[in-house]
Amino acid sequence: MKNKAKYLAYPYIVWMAIFIVIPLLLVLIYSLTAGNVNDPSSLSFSVESYTRVFDVMYLKVIWKSFKLAIISTVFCLVLGYPVALIISNVKAKYKSILLMFFLVPIWMNFLLRTYAWMAILSPNGFLNRVLSLLGLPTLSIMPGQTAVVLGMIYNFLPFMVLPIYTSLSKINRNVLEAAMDLGANNFITFLKVILPLTVPGIISGITMVFMPAVSTFVISQLLGGGKELLIGNLIEQQFTVQRDWHFGSALSIILMIMILISMAVMSKVDTDNGNGGAPTW
Amino acid sequence: MKRISVLFLSFLLIVTSLIVLPGCNKDRVVLNVFNWGQYINPDLLTKFEKETGIKVNLELFETNEHMLAKLEAGGTAYDVVFPSDYVIEEMIQKDMLYKIDFNNIPNFKYIGDRFKNLNYDPTNEYSVPYFWGTLGIIYNSEMVDEEVDSWDILWDEKYAGKILMLDSMRDTIGVALKRLGYSVNETDPSKLEEAKNLLIQQRPLINGYYVDEITDMMINGDAALALNWSGAAMDIYWEGAEHIKFAVPEEGANLWFDCMVIPKTSRHKAEAEKFINFMLDPENAYLNSEYVGYASPVTSVFERLMEENPEIADMDAYNPSEEVLDKCEVFIDLGDKRPLYNQIWTEIKVE
Amino acid sequence: MVKFLKRFYLCLIFIFLYAPILVLIVYSFNESKSRGHWGGFTLKWYGELFRDRDIIKALYYTFLVALLSSIISTIIGTFSAIGIHNMGLFGKNFALNINYLPVLNPDIVTGVALMTLFISVNMRLGFLTMLISHTVFNIPYVILSVLPKLKQMNKHMTEAALDLGATPAYALRKVVIPEIMPGVITGALIAFTLSIDDFVISFFNTGSGVTNLSILVYSMAKRGVKPSINALTTLMLITVVILLLLINKRTTKGDELLP
Numbered sequence: 001m002k003n004k005a006k007y008l009a010y011p012y013i014v015w016m017a018i019f020i021v022i023p024l025l026l027v028l029i030y031s032l033t034a035g036n037v038n039d040p041s042s043l044s045f046s047v048e049s050y051t052r053v054f055d056v057m058y059l060k061v062i063w064k065s066f067k068l069a070i071i072s073t074v075f076c077l078v079l080g081y082p083v084a085l086i087i088s089n090v091k092a093k094y095k096s097i098l099l100m101f102f103l104v105p106i107w108m109n110f111l112l113r114t115y116a117w118m119a120i121l122s123p124n125g126f127l128n129r130v131l132s133l134l135g136l137p138t139l140s141i142m143p144g145q146t147a148v149v150l151g152m153i154y155n156f157l158p159f160m161v162l163p164i165y166t167s168l169s170k171i172n173r174n175v176l177e178a179a180m181d182l183g184a185n186n187f188i189t190f191l192k193v194i195l196p197l198t199v200p201g202i203i204s205g206i207t208m209v210f211m212p213a214v215s216t217f218v219i220s221q222l223l224g225g226g227k228e229l230l231i232g233n234l235i236e237q238q239f240t241v242q243r244d245w246h247f248g249s250a251l252s253i254i255l256m257i258m259i260l261i262s263m264a265v266m267s268k269v270d271t272d273n274g275n276g277g278a279p280t281w
Numbered sequence: 282m283k284r285i286s287v288l289f290l291s292f293l294l295i296v297t298s299l300i301v302l303p304g305c306n307k308d309r310v311v312l313n314v315f316n317w318g319q320y321i322n323p324d325l326l327t328k329f330e331k332e333t334g335i336k337v338n339l340e341l342f343e344t345n346e347h348m349l350a351k352l353e354a355g356g357t358a359y360d361v362v363f364p365s366d367y368v369i370e371e372m373i374q375k376d377m378l379y380k381i382d383f384n385n386i387p388n389f390k391y392i393g394d395r396f397k398n399l400n401y402d403p404t405n406e407y408s409v410p411y412f413w414g415t416l417g418i419i420y421n422s423e424m425v426d427e428e429v430d431s432w433d434i435l436w437d438e439k440y441a442g443k444i445l446m447l448d449s450m451r452d453t454i455g456v457a458l459k460r461l462g463y464s465v466n467e468t469d470p471s472k473l474e475e476a477k478n479l480l481i482q483q484r485p486l487i488n489g490y491y492v493d494e495i496t497d498m499m500i501n502g503d504a505a506l507a508l509n510w511s512g513a514a515m516d517i518y519w520e521g522a523e524h525i526k527f528a529v530p531e532e533g534a535n536l537w538f539d540c541m542v543i544p545k546t547s548r549h550k551a552e553a554e555k556f557i558n559f560m561l562d563p564e565n566a567y568l569n570s571e572y573v574g575y576a577s578p579v580t581s582v583f584e585r586l587m588e589e590n591p592e593i594a595d596m597d598a599y600n601p602s603e604e605v606l607d608k609c610e611v612f613i614d615l616g617d618k619r620p621l622y623n624q625i626w627t628e629i630k631v632e
Numbered sequence: 633m634v635k636f637l638k639r640f641y642l643c644l645i646f647i648f649l650y651a652p653i654l655v656l657i658v659y660s661f662n663e664s665k666s667r668g669h670w671g672g673f674t675l676k677w678y679g680e681l682f683r684d685r686d687i688i689k690a691l692y693y694t695f696l697v698a699l700l701s702s703i704i705s706t707i708i709g710t711f712s713a714i715g716i717h718n719m720g721l722f723g724k725n726f727a728l729n730i731n732y733l734p735v736l737n738p739d740i741v742t743g744v745a746l747m748t749l750f751i752s753v754n755m756r757l758g759f760l761t762m763l764i765s766h767t768v769f770n771i772p773y774v775i776l777s778v779l780p781k782l783k784q785m786n787k788h789m790t791e792a793a794l795d796l797g798a799t800p801a802y803a804l805r806k807v808v809i810p811e812i813m814p815g816v817i818t819g820a821l822i823a824f825t826l827s828i829d830d831f832v833i834s835f836f837n838t839g840s841g842v843t844n845l846s847i848l849v850y851s852m853a854k855r856g857v858k859p860s861i862n863a864l865t866t867l868m869l870i871t872v873v874i875l876l877l878l879i880n881k882r883t884t885k886g887d888e889l890l891p
Contacts, residue, residue: 004800005714005715005717005718005800005804006715006716006718006719006720006723007715008711008712008714008715008718009711009712009713009714009715009716009718009719009727010715011708011712012708012709012711012712012715012727012771013727015708015771016727016730016731018749019746019749019764019768020730020731020733020734020768021730022749023742023745023746023748023749024733024741024745026745026748026749026752027741027744027745027748030748038353038355057627057628057631057632058631060631061631079645082641083641083642083645086638086641086642087642096880097880098642100876100877100880101646102646102649103876104869104872104873104876105649105650105653107825107872107875107876108653108865108868108869108872109828109829109845109846109849109868110829110831110846111831111845111846111849111850111853112656112845112849112861112864112865112868113652113653114853115656115849115852115853115861116652116653116655116656116865117652118853119652119655119656119659120651120652120655122503123442123488123503123504124501124502124503126655140442143488143489154648154649154652157645157648157649158649211736211738212738212739214738215738215739215740215741217740217832218831218832218850222850222853222854224489225488225489225490225491226448226489226490226491226630227484227487227489227490227630229630229631232738232740234627234631235740235741235744236740237627237630239350239354239744239747239836240347240350240351241344241346241347241350242346242350242623242627243346243349243350243353243354244623245748248744249744249748252740252741252744252745255738255740255741256737256738256741259736259737259738260736263736313840313841318851318855319855319856338840338841339841340839340841341851341855343854354747354751355751355754356747356750356751356754356755356756356757356761356839357756357757357839357840358756358840491854492854493854493855493856494854494855494856496856497856
């Protein structure tokens, strides 16, 4: 069985070579060449795309993407952990209903949710209408960095809550009781027992928020008014407007490397519990 | 084992039929049209389908640069595209267009002479005029009580947060150049640097860089001033928002022509020419101009709209005066200076 | 007191999550197109929704691609997971690491890379390219769901079945697959959800008039939204809630269905 079964995977290995490895290789090749993309014979080796990235202007973009992504991730963590905690402590019969209602927004289309946020934050949108009805000054949040961060938090909060919740629900009640028996109050129990046990969930949550946040272009495009360019927007621009595939590829490779480094750093913090390297859901 | 193979085969059948189904009407010709947003009357497409049996697939782009990038990337098969003047120059240079067989476009005779043989297509073999207009400032007269006659107003701190600029490289950079008294086709790096700095200065004052969002935002009152094309102002006017006006500043602006071309990716050249001819028919061009709001190069249509709505004859957004036209420049292709503009535009957007 | 604070906080979060959606729902009944004024109650946008060719076409493609790609990726993914599970250590790690690249990579990189591939072989961007792209990022998630189940499975069961005279194919069908079925179903659901919601990868890899809901909403968000989209949001919400209620009824543990 063992010998034969492994052949089941071979077609997929071919598939992976074609659709995962080769595309990335192509991007790598484009990033390391210059010349007309449509005319392969005109391509010549060059690292100029990479050296361009080290221009202050682009480094600022990368820094901004990281900054906003980190802010959103921190907010998601701070806001989301209590939610996971509360839901996990709720009576069993309410737990699944609460969780279900928490999941509903995720199942609604991501673009629709971002657009909904636009409807609220825009100068004549819902928020400002309510504020002016109440006689309060209107806010001009959108478009701008605040709106982008809000959009990120809004879209990614459930992805922080879920892994933490899963971690929490795996904690054996007996452990908590033991801690209590040994004289720990609620706060110490939380700090010394619960928190450490949920580290895998936290790491998972951070990954699932930070990664899409740092590479998004939709949220920054729709909520940033074309003024807040993040890495994702830069890459998108290179391919859709600027027609500079070499530079776009270089940016993509750099983004990819940065993400891989961040994930490697995070997995150092977390000890793998045998899931085959897969993020714990 | 047999059951598995039966299941597997039937699954394969279902999958193949589902994949093939969408492409089933292969015998029926489908024309792929690539156009600006809100730039063609959808009823005309239905009318064309009814009259000729040719189905039309409409895809939209935001700016010339988006359109070019898509075309150059490959993997597309557009039959009719609607680029602007300077882009047509580039496309001809790069041999991206078919020469149009004007025997198939008898309605070309309805186009006014001033739109033929313009400098971007001197022999007029590759393009057919579609709409034309100017670039200027759309403003809300209830929010702006002063005279709008200079580009300076877009840098006025009084309107901070209520200014919209175009997410279109040539247009926005062109405005800065005009404000400084230079040509919109300037290639001197130091002058472009000045324009760049001007636009970077402007950034904190503007709401954002947009294209199609502008008409909605102006109607909703989200902004007081917007850089936009003349026809958009007409579109807003036809929607009933009479307090929204248009002006071409004294420093001058840009005069543009959008045309229909047939890219070499097209597989249905004859049908594409049929489509172009259809759009030039005076009745169809009238319906189009009425819906879209922009000014048609078909003389009879242009005048008919003015007869039916005399007030628009005085509006610069529709019928710019000689004075205005004198101050306007047409964009020309930048040739190898394009990367310079690209670089500056990126620096402005990224700041 | 603490209990009240907890409830209050939870309420706030829920309001935060639902407010935008609810606002859209309210607007879907608004007579006036403008986002500012309330023009009166109306159901006309719902009618408009069903008459709108663009929206119906987008929905059609969204569901078609999601369905097809989740079926295809589930089948390929399940068999590949079984294969990988039975590989030697070196092969297994190698295959898994490459497999997880689409999961680890930001979707813009995957999308752009796939587009580069399709364009360099002069393939026309359209339905097939979109389907392939979706399958590419779906399969890893299926494998991700099935592999743990395979690990948990008692390996002696298959050996026992073989000892008792079953052919490998029979053992596969009757022993392995039923054991891993929960993982397969979860994988299929994940694949379906990801497909329905996808924007970036589809954005770069489609053409010829093939579009999906996300791309449609994106172009509308830039071009001026048709009010029928608000009606669509309402209908979507109702559908999702009903679906989740149904799923909830059929499973005892709520966390079985975590996407």
